[in-house]
Amino acid sequence: MAKVRGAIEVDKEKCKGCGVCVTACPTHVIQLAKQVNGKGYNYAHMENPEACIGCANCALVCPDSVIAVYKVKV
C-alpha cells in the first residue's frame, strides 16, 4: 500500500497560537511551540512530523490561513 507523507508550513509571524489546529489534527502532529513569535504568541509547529498525512484539516480550521499543506506518496 502506498504510504502518504505530509508536511505543513506555518507562517510563524502571522500565527496567533489559538490552538484550533492542534485539536483538529487527527494524528496529533501539531503542538504549540514553547518559543513565541514577534507578537508574543506561541505559534503552531510540527512536534511529530513523521505522523503527518497531509489531510489539511489544520489548514481548513485555521482562522488566519497561515498553514500551507504539502503531501507526497512514498
Add this chain to the structure above:
Amino acid sequence: MSEIQIQDIIKKENFVYGKTKILTDNVMHYCPGCSHGVTHKLVAEVIEELDIQEKTIGVSPVGCSVLAYNYIDIDWQQAAHGRAPALATATKRLMPDHYVFTYQGDGDLASIGAAEILHACNRGENITVIFVNNAIYGMTGGQMAPTTLIGMPTATSPYGRQAALHGYPLKITELIAQLPGVAYVTRQSVHTPAAVRKAKKAIKKGFENQARKIGTSFIEIVSTCSSGWKISPVESNRWMEEHMFKFYPLGDLKDAEKDNEEDYRKFIE
C-alpha cells in the same frame, strides 16, 4: 525504505491546500481563534472557485468585521449599522450581473438591522447574506445581544440573561425561513474540518443562487467569540457545541429548489 525529509515534501508540486490569492496579505485584526477568519477564508475560496473576483461586491457591516475590506480582495462598500441589506439591494438592482453579498454579525443583523434584513428577504432580493452569530456584541466589549442564550453571562448581564428581564433569544434565521422571498436558508458552523466543508458548500450555493435569480440566500454561521465569552478558543468551540447548538441546531431550514419545486419554477418563470 528510505526516509523522506521534510524539505523534500515542502515543494511547490506537492502543495495541497493553503491560503487563497483572494485573501490579502494583511494580518487579520481578529482575536486568536475567531470564526470570522475562517468565514472570510471560505467566502474568498468560493469567489476564487466561481471565478467572480471582478464581479463581486461585498457590503461590510458595523462590528468586528467592519474591516473585512482589508482582507478580501474584491470591491466593497461599508454600510451604516444594520443597513447592509438596504445597500446591497441598491447595488444589486443597479448592477444585476454582479454578485452582491452582505457580511453581518448578530448585533448588526438581528438587532438594529432586523427591519432591513426582514424586508430585503421578503422582497426576495437576489443577494447572499452571511450572518455570523456569536450570541454577543463582540467588538464593543461583550454586551448582551438579541441572540444571547438564556443564562449566558455577558458584560451587561453579569448574572446571565433572564427571560423575565431581558426577553428570549431571537431565532432570526427561523423567522427568515418563513418568508416566501428567500430561496435558501441554512445554519452552519466552522468549528471542525467537517463543519468547515459543509459551510463552504452552503456559501457556494448561496452565490450560485444569485446567478439563477431565485431569491435571497441566507447563511447563518454559528460562531465563537472567545474574547467576549472569556474562555480559550478551543474551549469556546466546545462551549458552542454544548450550548449554542442546542438552541441553534445546524442544518438547512429552507431550500426552495428541493422543498417546493412548483413555487420555485413559478418564481424563475
